[in-house]
Every structure is written in C-alpha cells, then in structure tokens.
Amino acid sequence: MSRIGFFLQEAVRALRRSAAPSVAAIVTIVVTVLLLGVLVPVLQTTQGKTEEVRDQLLIKVFGYPESTDEEVAALRGRVAKMPHVDRVEFVSKAEALKILKQRLDDDSITQQLPSGNPLPPALNVYPDDADNLEAIRSDLAPPNSKGKPQPFSPVIEDVVDSREQASQIRAVTGAIKIVLTAITALLLLASLGLVANTIRLSIYARRREVEVMRLVGATNWFIRWPFIIEGLVVGLFGAGCAVFILWLGKVTIVDPLSDRFALVAAQNTIHFLPLVAILIAAAMAVSALGSGITLRRFLQV
Numbered sequence: 001m002s003r004i005g006f007f008l009q010e011a012v013r014a015l016r017r018s019a020a021p022s023v024a025a026i027v028t029i030v031v032t033v034l035l036l037g038v039l040v041p042v043l044q045t046t047q048g049k050t051e052e053v054r055d056q057l058l059i060k061v062f063g064y065p066e067s068t069d070e071e072v073a074a075l076r077g078r079v080a081k082m083p084h085v086d087r088v089e090f091v092s093k094a095e096a097l098k099i100l101k102q103r104l105d106d107d108s109i110t111q112q113l114p115s116g117n118p119l120p121p122a123l124n125v126y127p128d129d130a131d132n133l134e135a136i137r138s139d140l141a142p143p144n145s146k147g148k149p150q151p152f153s154p155v156i157e158d159v160v161d162s163r164e165q166a167s168q169i170r171a172v173t174g175a176i177k178i179v180l181t182a183i184t185a186l187l188l189l190a191s192l193g194l195v196a197n198t199i200r201l202s203i204y205a206r207r208r209e210v211e212v213m214r215l216v217g218a219t220n221w222f223i224r225w226p227f228i229i230e231g232l233v234v235g236l237f238g239a240g241c242a243v244f245i246l247w248l249g250k251v252t253i254v255d256p257l258s259d260r261f262a263l264v265a266a267q268n269t270i271h272f273l274p275l276v277a278i279l280i281a282a283a284m285a286v287s288a289l290g291s292g293i294t295l296r297r298f299l300q301v
Contacts, residue, residue: 021201022234028194029238029283030245035187037246037279043180047173057130059137059161061123061151069093071155072121079125082139084132089124096122120157137161188286227291235287239280247272 061079063072069092080088091099096119125140127133141149141159151159213223250272 022230024201025194025231025234025287026238026241029235029287030242032187032190032194032286033239033242033279033283034245036184036282037242037275039180039184039187040275040278043177043184046176046180057127057133059125059127059133059140059159061125061140061156062158062160063120063122063155064157065118065120067120067155067157069121072123075153075155076123079123079140082136084128084136086126086128088126091122091124093119093121096120133161188282224291228288231287231289231291232284235284236280238287239283242283243276243279 061072061075069090073090073092076088076090079085100119125136127136137149137159139152140156141151144150149159151157214220
C-alpha cells in the first residue's frame with residue numbers, strides 16, 4: 001500500500017509541475033472522446049435503421065386479375081413451407097384496393113378504375129434474411145425449359161422481388177461501416193500519438209530525474225508506474241469532461257429533436273451509461289498506453 005501511495009503522490013506532483021503538457025493532453029482526450037461519442041451512436045443508429053429497412057424487404061406474388069381470393073390464399077401454406085421464408089401475408093382484392101386508396105390519398109383516381117375490382121389478390125412473402133431473397137425467388141419462379149422464370153402455380157401471374165433494393169442497402173451499409181470504422185481507428189491512432197507527444201514533453205522535462213533513478217538501481221516498472229498513473233488520471237479527467245459535454249448535447253439538442261425526426265429518435269434506443277463506460281475506459285487505456293510507450297526511450301541508459 002505504501003508503494004501505491006508513493007506512485008499516486010508522484011503522479012499528482014508530476015501533474016502539478018507540468019501543467020501545460022497535462023492540459024494539452026486533456027484537451028486532446030476531450031476532443032477525441034467527443035468525436036467518438038458522436039460516431040459510435042451514429043454507427044449504431046445507421047446499423048439499426050438499415051436492419052429495419054432490410055426487414056421490410058419482401059417478395060410479392062401476384063395472381064391473375066381473374067384469380068379468386070380463395071385460389072391465391074390456398075397457396076399460402078405451400079409458400080410458407082419453402083426454405084428461408086419467415087412469414088407469408090395474404091392480401092385480398094378488397095385489401096389491395098384499400099391499400100391503393102391509402103397510398104393515392106385521392107378517391108377520384110380509384111373511382112376511374114373499371115367496374116368491379118381489377119386488382120389481383122397477392123401474397124407478401126417475407127424472407128428470414130434479406131440475403132435470401134434471390135433463393136426464395138428461384139423457388140417461387142423456377143426456370144422453365146427455355147430457361148426463363150416461370151411461376152410455380154398457374155394461378156400466379158408474376159413474382160416481384162426487392163433484390164435491387166437489397167443490393168443497394170448492402171452496398172450502402174458496407175460503405176458506411178468501412179468509413180466509420182476507418183474514422184474511429186484513425187481517431188484512436190491520432191489520440192494515441194497526440195497524448196504520447198504531450199506526455200513526452202512532461203517526461204522530457206524530467207528526463208534527468210528518470211536517468212538518475214535508473215542509475216541508482218530503480219527498476220523500469222518502478223519508474224514507469226507514476227507516469228502510467230498520470231496518464232490514467234489525464235484520460236479519466238479528459239473523458240469526464242467530454243462525457244459531460246455529450247450529456248449536455250443530448251439533453252439540449254438530441255432529446256428535443258427526437259420528437260420531430262425518426263433518425264434522431266433512434267438515438268434514444270442507445271444505452272447512454274454503457275457508452276459512457278466504454279468511452280472512459282478507452283480514454284484511460286489510450287492515455288496510459290501513450291505514457292508507457294513514450295517512457296521506453298528514456299529508460300535506455
């Protein structure tokens with residue numbers, strides 16, 4: 001315990017003696033944690049919205065206009081048993097007309113339709129994964145003798161899927177993940193380098209002290225621990241300031257806007273306390289690592 005107390009005292013004394021480099025390191029940590037605190041929720045929100053859109057992708061199986069609701073509904077069980085099918089919804093002619101009226105929001109257009117209801121009954125086929133759309137499409141419309149897709153039942157007129165949208169979503173999601181991951185990695189590397197440089201100024205000012213301790217027989221870790229504790233303190237204080245700023249931004253900006261914008265409202269699904277713990281732990285780890293790496297060259301006597 002006495003040795004731990006000595007290390008803590010040395011770390012506090014070092015922070016007081018080298019206030020300017022310590023403040024620079026704290027500012028660096030604050031800026032880095034602020035950027036990470038914004039990027040991580042944005043990445044999680046983007047991923048959540050992407051999965052939400054992917055869950056809405058489906059395959060529509062349309063019957064002929066003269067097909068009856070009973071004929072198309074009878075195919076529901078057969079389609080539901082196909083591989084990779086999560087669920088199947090039946091849309092009758094009356095429901096199809098109702099949906100059309102809701103989308104057009106103008107009864108005058110639907111009134112111009114031919115007498116009766118020309119809309120066909122349909123099945124909405126939802127995959128267990130958006131990547132399986134093509135496989136389900138192949139089962140619903142296998143190739144005929146000429147190699148062209150042919151619906152599996154004579155009652156079915158056409159099978160329409162969302163493969164193009166799924167491909168676009170996968171491309172956009174992959175690009176977003178790569179960009180945000182690269183930015184996060186660059187921020188961590190930049191933070192590590194900046195913290196190491198700022199702490200290096202403090203260590204350089206005490207290089208004679210380190211050399212003397214090394215010459216009188218102090219072990220490397222005995223010399224290193226005060227600097228590592230100093231880095232931990234700098235990381236904790238810097239991360240604490242950044243978390244406070246993030247909390248103010250959440251209360252004053254994000255929360256008021258969440259009622260107006262769905263994308264901003266998605267931020268409310270992110271747990272704030274685990275994010276805070278991760279940011280503080282990362283900041284302390286980077287600061288301590290920067291101190292340890294910087295001190296290595298001065299331990300070579």
